[in-house]
Amino acid sequence: GAGVSQSPSNKVTEKGKDVELRCDPISGHTALYWYRQSLGQGLEFLIYFQGNSAPDKSGLPSDRFSAERTGGSVSTLTIQRTQQEDSAVYLCASSLDATNNQPQHFGDGTRLSIL
Amino acid sequence: KQEVTQIPAALSVPEGENLVLNCSFTDSAIYNLQWFRQDPGKGLTSLLLIQSSQREQTSGRLNASLDKSSGRSTLYIAASQPGDSATYLCAVRGGGSYIPTFGRGTSLIVHP
Secondary structure, three states: OOOOEEEOOEEEEOOOOOEEEEEEOOOOOOEEEEEEEOOOOOEEEEEEEEOOOOOEOOOOOOOOEEEEEHHHOOEEEEEOOOOHHHOEEEEEEEEOOOOOOOOOEEOOOEEEEEO | OOOEEEEOOEEEEEOOOOEEEEEEEOOOOEEEEEEEEEOOOOOEEEEEEEEOOOOEEEEOOEEEEEEOOOOEEEEEEOOOOHHHOEEEEEEEEEOOOOOOEEOOOEEEEEEO
16 A cells, blocks of 8 residues: 655755655645754654644644645745755655554655755 | 653663563543554554553563553563564553653564
8 A cells, every 4th residue: 555655855956946846645634744953962842733623733844945845735835045954864754643552654855864 | 751761772782581561650530552663754643552451461472551549551572573664653642631752762673
């Protein structure tokens, strides 16, 4: 069966450009998370979606970051006016629902490099 | 605020050894704890999920235990193999939040 799919797998762009990262969760999973993983750092939570509820955006580092989830499925993370410190691996995870007995399943991430 | 620490940060062992990886957390009011492995250039693969009411979970050569009162979990790997080489992370969910807190991981190398 299909797991969590992220695209692109790699993205290189110039400072100041906007980028869009895509996540396709496992079919039927209502909870979706975005994380950032920088070299030598742990996973940094960015944003969490659960069904039709308002997303938890408490982890977004600045107003240059935004995310949406259309139709309760595919999610897009947008970074505007990229900076070099945005370079990292962006990971998406989904789980069946928001109850605490469901494991998270991760995609392989998008490696973002800002020149 | 929950803090999760993993010790050791790195470990190199010969094939065949039994291993213990440690994960400690500061707030014992947790819902669950999940262990993952991450291979280079890949995402996280779920290994075991322990609910707060459970003491341990087993899958093949892996056994994870949970002691909430002391704020600790251990991942035991029996008869390690080179294919076990990866970074192992633990994540704790609790405190009324659905957002897990991750440790920084233990980088494991099993050499033939």
